[in-house]
Amino acid sequence: MGFKGGCVVNSIIYSIKNHRSIRNYLEKDIPEEVLQEILEAANAMPTSINGQQISIVVIKDKSKKEKIAEWTGGQPWISQAPVFLVFVADFYKAYIACEKNGSHQIIHESIEGSLVGAVDAGLAMGAAIISAESLGLGIVPIGAVRRNPQEMIDLLGLPQYTYPLVGLVIGYPADASAQKPRFPLETLVHVEEYQKDKIAPAIDEYDTIMSKYYSERGDKDTNWSKQVANAYKQVYFPDVYPTMKKQGFLNDK
Numbered sequence: 587m588g589f590k591g592g593c594v595v596n597s598i599i600y601s602i603k604n605h606r607s608i609r610n611y612l613e614k615d616i617p618e619e620v621l622q623e624i625l626e627a628a629n630a631m632p633t634s635i636n637g638q639q640i641s642i643v644v645i646k647d648k649s650k651k652e653k654i655a656e657w658t659g660g661q662p663w664i665s666q667a668p669v670f671l672v673f674v675a676d677f678y679k680a681y682i683a684c685e686k687n688g689s690h691q692i693i694h695e696s697i698e699g700s701l702v703g704a705v706d707a708g709l710a711m712g713a714a715i716i717s718a719e720s721l722g723l724g725i726v727p728i729g730a731v732r733r734n735p736q737e738m739i740d741l742l743g744l745p746q747y748t749y750p751l752v753g754l755v756i757g758y759p760a761d762a763s764a765q766k767p768r769f770p771l772e773t774l775v776h777v778e779e780y781q782k783d784k785i786a787p788a789i790d791e792y793d794t795i796m797s798k799y800y801s802e803r804g805d806k807d808t809n810w811s812k813q814v815a816n817a818y819k820q821v822y823f824p825d826v827y828p829t830m831k832k833q834g835f836l837n838d839k
């Protein structure tokens with residue numbers, strides 16, 4: 587099986603394949619009808635059992651965005667851009683549905699519940715990203731909303747059985763950043779079964795590509811595996827587990 591694309595590309599796929607995260611934004615508001623389209627696209631995504639266990643909090647208030655920029659470890663693009671969306675795993679709606687029907691919800695106490703919430707939020711964020719980029723906007727996802735999760739929970743007034751999973755900065759790009767190379771498709775896609783032997787050599791090859799990418803941007807002594815090794819030698823957001831438990835996501839079933 588070869589991996590040759592190109593012949594069926596339409597404007598949606600072209601726009602998706604042109605993705606790059608943007609960390610420099612113009613001071614320009616997003617028209618309300620444009621934001622509405624992005625949110626409706628997110629709402630059109632599939633969800634597990636049609637449970638729709640997701641909420642999106644729209645933040646435009648400058649002082650709130652400044653606080654979030656600080657809590658996420660100093661990410662100025664959050665306050666610079668006009669809109670910040672927070673994708674929330676939301677089992678509060680399902681809890682009300684259970685109560686309404688005289689049953690007692692426990693799915694939020696299981697790892698399965700957490701996975702369902704994360705997958706659904708990821709799909710919704712993906713649709714928001716694709717829509718925003720197709721309309722000429724730039725984005726960058728912000729996983730670091732989980733760096734100080736209790737502050738986020740309090741700021742957004744999140745009830746029990748909800749959790750802030752990921753943020754999304756949206757605005758008009760001040761400049762187009764370079765596209766970051768990916769692993770070749772042969773490493774992403776495994777035909778019929780996982781091709782374990784391909785992984786180590788593919789990492790060597792990708793390290794060479796990424797070493798060039800980083801050194802062209804002034805970072806001479808790094809590559810993909812060094813970056814990942816540095817990130818994953820610790821649990822970088824240690825407050826996630828206790829705050830998830832506090833919100834009812836026990837993760838013990």
Ligand SMILES: Cc1cc2nc3c(=O)[nH]c(=O)nc-3n(C[C@H](O)[C@H](O)[C@H](O)COP(=O)(O)O)c2cc1C
Pocket residue numbers: 605606607608609658661726727728729730731752765766
């Ligand atoms: C779930 C998720 C969380 C992320 N969190 C952050 C973040 O907190 N700050 C940031 O600057 N970029 C963040 N990113 C952006 C990634 O660093 C970026 O997507 C990756 O380096 C690939 O670069 P590209 O998006 O330009 O292709 C996040 C991306 C994802 C998907």
